[in-house]
Amino acid sequence: MECVFGLVGNGFAIVAADTSAVHSILVHKNNEDKIMLLDSHKLIAASGEPGDRVQFTEYVQKNVSLYQFRNGIPLTTAAAANFTRGELATALRKNPYSVNILMAGYDKEAGASLYYIDYIATLHKVDKGAFGYGSYFSLSTMDRHFRSDMSVEEAIELVDKCIVEIRSRLVIAPPNFVIKIVDKDGARTHAWRQSVQDVTTASV
Amino acid sequence: MSIFEYNGSAVVAMVGKNCFAIASDRRLGVQLQTIATDFKRISKIHDRLFIGLSGLATDVQTLYQRLVFRHKLYQLREERDMKPETFASLVSAILYEKRFGPYLCQPVIAGLGEDDKPFICTMDSIGAKELAKDFVVSGTASESLYGACEAMYKPDMEAEELFETISQALLSSVDRDCLSGWGGHVYVVTPNEIKERILKGRMD
Numbered sequence: 001m002e003c004v005f006g007l008v009g010n011g012f013a014i015v016a017a018d019t020s021a022v023h024s025i026l027v028h029k030n031n032e033d034k035i036m037l038l039d040s041h042k043l044i045a046a047s048g049e050p051g052d053r054v055q056f057t058e059y060v061q062k063n064v065s066l067y068q069f070r071n072g073i074p075l076t077t078a079a080a081a082n083f084t085r086g087e088l089a090t091a092l093r094k095n096p097y098s099v100n101i102l103m104a105g106y107d108k109e110a111g112a113s114l115y116y117i118d119y120i121a122t123l124h125k126v127d128k129g130a131f132g133y134g135s136y137f138s139l140s141t142m143d144r145h146f147r148s149d150m151s152v153e154e155a156i157e158l159v160d161k162c163i164v165e166i167r168s169r170l171v172i173a174p175p176n177f178v179i180k181i182v183d184k185d186g187a188r189t190h191a192w193r194q195s196v197q198d199v200t201t202a203s204v
Numbered sequence: 205m206s207i208f209e210y211n212g213s214a215v216v217a218m219v220g221k222n223c224f225a226i227a228s229d230r231r232l233g234v235q236l237q238t239i240a241t242d243f244k245r246i247s248k249i250h251d252r253l254f255i256g257l258s259g260l261a262t263d264v265q266t267l268y269q270r271l272v273f274r275h276k277l278y279q280l281r282e283e284r285d286m287k288p289e290t291f292a293s294l295v296s297a298i299l300y301e302k303r304f305g306p307y308l309c310q311p312v313i314a315g316l317g318e319d320d321k322p323f324i325c326t327m328d329s330i331g332a333k334e335l336a337k338d339f340v341v342s343g344t345a346s347e348s349l350y351g352a353c354e355a356m357y358k359p360d361m362e363a364e365e366l367f368e369t370i371s372q373a374l375l376s377s378v379d380r381d382c383l384s385g386w387g388g389h390v391y392v393v394t395p396n397e398i399k400e401r402i403l404k405g406r407m408d
Contacts, residue, residue, distance in 0.1 A: 124261075
């Protein structure tokens with residue numbers, strides 16, 4: 001029941017992901033960050049099998065850093081997305097990764113962009129995208145309210161509308177979400193939306 | 205559901221008088237869900253040769269990258285563009301290489317050969333070529349496309365009439381197929397120019 005979605009606004013891109021780590025009927029933790037910082041101006045929100053998700057996104061992150069070390073300049077978002085697609089495509093007929101990815105980034109020339117990368121390595125540049133059961137609700141909500149060049153406040157309002165929709169209509173809806181944003185000032189966590197917090201003190 | 209119907213697609217090519225037209229739909233879906241309505245299925249190999257790929261989107265992208273690579277290599281070695289017949293044989297060979305683990309796409313190739321004579325062909329996912337003098341179709345809407353093209357086609361149409369015919373055939377066929385549609389992308393190629401047009405059809 002992993003929910004990942006994202007959209008592009010005026011000079012920024014926002015991605016939101018649920019933060020439950022689930023194994024069958026057990027919730028291991030509910031503050032698992034599924035959106036990784038690829039470099040200063042890129043985010044990768046991933047959903048899918050937990051082992052593959054962490055391993056594959058870390059692999060992409062390390063390769064993106066390696067490119068920057070070797071060549072002295074960072075990869076563009078389009079290049080990073082195509083690299084990711086290439087790795088997924090090569091592995092597809094040998095040892096496939098079950099990870100769906102939304103890659104958001106900001107480049108000086110291209111502005112903000114969002115790439116939809118399927119687990120079978122379908123790549124497409126989109127204005128709004130979503131994965132998981134939550135996509136049935138978030139995509140429709142975004143189709144209704146999305147306009148191009150929204151401000152950050154409007155985009156967050158739309159993200160919140162999607163989260164409300166998922167929470168009310170998805171049967172085992174994840175309780176907590178993290179929202180991250182990437183713009184000309186870099187990639188950073190914007191907010192958490194938590195309705196259930198981890199209990200850290202033991203009751204005696 | 206068959207894996208060829210996972211993403212949904214419709215591609216058609218028609219022969220005219222010293223010109224050809226190749227058209228595709230624009231939907232990218234994941235089974236019942238529509239992800240994007242601006243997916244490019246037709247790609248230019250060189251100014252007089254186009255390939256439209258229907259089928260699984262990830263293989264469409266991988267196969268396209270491999271074919272562009274092979275054509276660029278050919279251009280470097282031979283210092284000229286590939287003839288459409290040669291390119292068709294190349295695609296057929298590349299597809300048959302993967303005979304027991306094929307690329308899940310059906311290409312439609314359209315080009316202008318020697319003396320500006322138009323050439324079209326299609327093949328199945330393992331490279332069985334089918335040359336035709338009038339039109340070729342592929343994708344989830346192929347049966348509807350066969351019917352529409354057979355009814356609307358006449359030989360030796362000029363570029364404008366060919367555009368009208370192929371557009372009507374495409375739109376009426378994808379309207380009967382839930383997995384393809386959301387507009388059309390038509391290229392009409394004459395010896396002097398390439399005209400690219402986007403069609404607005406039923407957006408559902």
